[in-house]
Structures are given as C-alpha cells and as structure tokens.
Amino acid sequence: MDTKRERARPLSPEERRAEIIAATRPLLYEHGRATTTRLIADAAGIAEGTIFRAFASKEELFDAVLEAEFDPSSFLEEVLRIDPDLELRERMVAYTTLLQRRFVGIFGLMSAMGMRKPPDKLRDPEVRQRLAEGGLAMLLTPDAHRFTLPVERVVDLIRLLTFSGSHPHISDQRPLSPEEIVDVVLHGVLKGSDPR
Numbered sequence: 001m002d003t004k005r006e007r008a009r010p011l012s013p014e015e016r017r018a019e020i021i022a023a024t025r026p027l028l029y030e031h032g033r034a035t036t037t038r039l040i041a042d043a044a045g046i047a048e049g050t051i052f053r054a055f056a057s058k059e060e061l062f063d064a065v066l067e068a069e070f071d072p073s074s075f076l077e078e079v080l081r082i083d084p085d086l087e088l089r090e091r092m093v094a095y096t097t098l099l100q101r102r103f104v105g106i107f108g109l110m111s112a113m114g115m116r117k118p119p120d121k122l123r124d125p126e127v128r129q130r131l132a133e134g135g136l137a138m139l140l141t142p143d144a145h146r147f148t149l150p151v152e153r154v155v156d157l158i159r160l161l162t163f164s165g166s167h168p169h170i171s172d173q174r175p176l177s178p179e180e181i182v183d184v185v186l187h188g189v190l191k192g193s194d195p196r
Helices: 013-034 037-044 048-054 058-070 073-080 088-112 125-134 136-146 151-166 178-187
Strands: none
Touching: 013 037, 013 048, 013 058, 013 088, 037 048, 048 058, 058 088, 073 088, 073 125, 073 136, 088 136, 088 151, 088 178, 136 151, 151 178
C-alpha cells in the first residue's frame, strides 16, 4: 500500500496560514497545548515542514489561533446579516445568540489551553469599540426612543449579561439563554409593567 503524501496544493502564504489555523483550532479544543505538529499536519493535509514555513514555532501558531478567535470581523459580518426589520426583541435575541456563541468559543479555547485570562495583547480597547459601534448599537438605534437608558448602556448590559451568563464558572454551569438575557434587559423580572 502506497502511503506517499500528496503535495499540498499551492496557496498564498496568507491562505496557507489561514488553512493551518482552521485545522489547528478544533485540535486545541480537544488536546490543548499538547496538540502536536503531527496532528496539525494530518488535520490540514500537509507535511509537518509546511507548518514551519508558515509559522516560526508551534507557539506562534497557537497565538495565531487565539488571535483569530478574538478577532471580531466574522462576528460583525454575521451581525450585519441580522434583518433590521425584525421586531426589537427578535433583533436583540439574534444578536445575543451570536455574541454568546463568540464568548463560548473564546472561553472554550482559553480553558482548553489552560489560560485564566486573555493575553494582554488581545485585550484591545479598539476591539471593544468596534464591537460596540458595529454591533448591537447599530441594531438598536432606530428604537432608542423606547429605552429608559441610552443605547450605549443597553449594549453594555447585553454584553455584560451575555459574558457572565455564558461563562461556565460564573454561571455555575447553568448558562442563560439569549432569550432570558434579552428579556431581563427589556422587562426585568417583576410581573406587570409598573416596577414600583
């Protein structure tokens, strides 16, 4: 039986890096930092040496996977696909569902890699600003007159509740659903419409 590996198809350096990052991500969830270059190469369908033509070290590759996980670009693209004509609650639930998925992905990867907090270089205030301006605020602005708080504060509340309600340790393994998060923000927990 011939086990000769075929040559990896030609890709630009950026495409090759992206392909290796995508193949490495699920392995890090499963094996954490014990992920080997042999596992990565097999998952990506490349030779081990190809990894080191794209990344100087395995640690550099792991850092690139983390950076990709924290990068908000694909999340913001998904937010742009939320129908702005949906009812307010539906828009908020759609957004919160995406935000929760983002947080769960980040928490899961950090946990698998034995990290207690994100690296300082990934705690970028610019990312938070991009998320605030290009995310929920854009979806809520048409309804700003309906809130008792500024839109920016409503965005903060959704983010904070989603973060804490999705984190496995903060939520005691009982995560809040996107619907619960949105309903607490919109209606609180008292029966009836008069909170007094």
